[in-house]
Amino acid sequence: MTDPMQQLQTQCASCQNCPLGATRTNLVFGVGDPAAKLLFVGEGPGEQEDLQGEPFVGKSGQLLDRYLALIGRPRDGGVYIANIVKCRPPHNRDPKPEESEQCLPWLRAQVRILRPKIIVCLGRIAAQRLIDPEFRVTRMHGVFTEKGGILFMGTFHPAALLRNPAQKKDALADFQALRDKLEELGI
Numbered sequence: 034m035t036d037p038m039q040q041l042q043t044q045c046a047s048c049q050n051c052p053l054g055a056t057r058t059n060l061v062f063g064v065g066d067p068a069a070k071l072l073f074v075g076e077g078p079g080e081q082e083d084l085q086g087e088p089f090v091g092k093s094g095q096l097l098d099r100y101l102a103l104i105g106r107p108r109d110g111g112v113y114i115a116n117i118v119k120c121r122p123p124h125n126r127d128p129k130p131e132e133s134e135q136c137l138p139w140l141r142a143q144v145r146i147l148r149p150k151i152i153v154c155l156g157r158i159a160a161q162r163l164i165d166p167e168f169r170v171t172r173m174h175g176v177f178t179e180k181g182g183i184l185f186m187g188t189f190h191p192a193a194l195l196r197n198p199a200q201k202k203d204a205l206a207d208f209q210a211l212r213d214k215l216e217e218l219g220i
């Protein structure tokens with residue numbers, strides 16, 4: 034029997050639902066453990082991700098990996114990583130609302146397969162899409178909100194932390210709270 038996530042990825046690979054499909058080098062579908070109950074969602078692929086076909090493999094990905102190590106979840110163990118849009122927006126601009134809208138059914142299908150207990154939104158774009166259109170990371174980071182049986186939390190995007198290292202202590206606190214929540218829920 035074919036793995037459902039693999040099957041979904043194969044379908045997604047031919048997606049041309051928005052103009053980003055025409056300019057991508059590679060689809061960046063998502064990576065991780067298909068049995069993960071913890072899902073991280075970023076904004077969209079950057080240059081390195083587009084070239085390698087994997088989310089968070091550039092500089093911000095290296096920082097994310099450090100935070101994942103802190104919670105004892107390497108990217109191939111107990112965690113899945115995806116993005117709001119699966120193709121790189123040119124020049125790393127924010128995804129347009131209509132691009133996110135066109136791409137979201139793929140993420141929703143991934144969520145249906147994974148059935149995560151916790152979704153962590155990395156940065157404003159993901160948090161505003163998945164948690165609250167008015168989400169402000171500096172004010173609302175680290176707070177768990179339940180929606181449809183899933184706990185959502187928004188935190189700083191690793192690229193923002195590289196630009197503004199003063200926020201790393203708040204990000205660290207969010208990941209410590211996440212580690213506690215995982216333990217509390219026995220995930």
Ligand code: URA
Pocket residue numbers: 061075076077078079082087088089090093116192
């Ligand atoms: N930034 C994101 O939001 N996602 C990636 O995959 C890489 C960088």
